[in-house]
Amino acid sequence: MRPHRRTLIAAALSLLVVGATHAKDPKELVIGTSAGPYADQIRFGIKPILEKQGYKIRLVEFNDYIQPNFALAEGALDANVFQHIVYLTRFAEQHKLALSELVKIPTAPIAIYSHKHKTLDAVRPGATVALPNDPTNQARALVMLDQIGWVKLKPGIDPIKASEKDIAQNLRQIKLLPLEAAQLPRSLQDADFAFVNGNFALASGLKLRDALRTEKISPSYANLVAVRTADKDKPFARDIAAAYRSREFLEVTNRLFADYAKTDYQLALEKSAK
Secondary structure, eight states: OOHHHHHHHHHHHHHHTOOSHHHHOTTEEEEEEETTHHHHHIIIIIHHHHHHTTOEEEEEEESSSSHHHHHHHTTSOSEEEEEEHHHHHHHHHHHTOOEEEEEEOOBOOOEEEOSSOSSGGGOOTTOEEEEEOSHHHHHHHHHHHHHTTSOEEOTTOOGGGOOGGGEEEOTTOOEEEEEOGGGHHHHTTTSSEEEEOHHHHHHTTOOGGGOSEEOOOOGGGOEEEEEEGGGTTSHHHHHHHHHHTSHHHHHHHHHHOTTSBOOHHHHHHHHHHO
């Protein structure tokens, strides 16, 4: 195990303050998530459903996209909720972790915001545009930049793997500022524009409806619940998936997370109710 990985896992374990007890009680679940809306989905929607089934839920919030997967792989978490399948697949392959998707969840889209400009038409040569520095979310931002006509990407590239080197033309002569996703809301104090992931936008007080342009989420970028691959068919995993797929959680989604992109199973539930 590499030193940095040991450090990350130790930090996660210290945050959890969990001994061996949770592993002995199949009804006690530790779920990791990013601070903000996905934690709130669990807190107000999923946790009450599972508690009715006798589960004790401990929610742990992380402020980065690294620790939650290591903590899950090492057994400090039973599940985590913060990422999409593109990120999970790449991270698991890179670090040789046996992690799998359990169920997709309602997702807040990545979007472009500004505290300095009211429209995208206000962009000028030299404008600074902050965007995520992790490969998968940066690709989403670059595709949006291509769509709004600020850059032109090379023809034939895989949009899921787009990077700065795939920019064929910088049509508006903007300056790209890659930052950690959690820092993007703060970057709005200085940058002209910033692409902000939905969870960090909402956690910082931004509203989805205030975005200048919002991504239309593809299935590749819908967030999900991840578990260890060996646990995917265990009763607790099936119960978590069933909670997200329930009408009860759909009602919570409609009440508290109305601007989110719903999952296919939620859309099917709504259709069947008509």
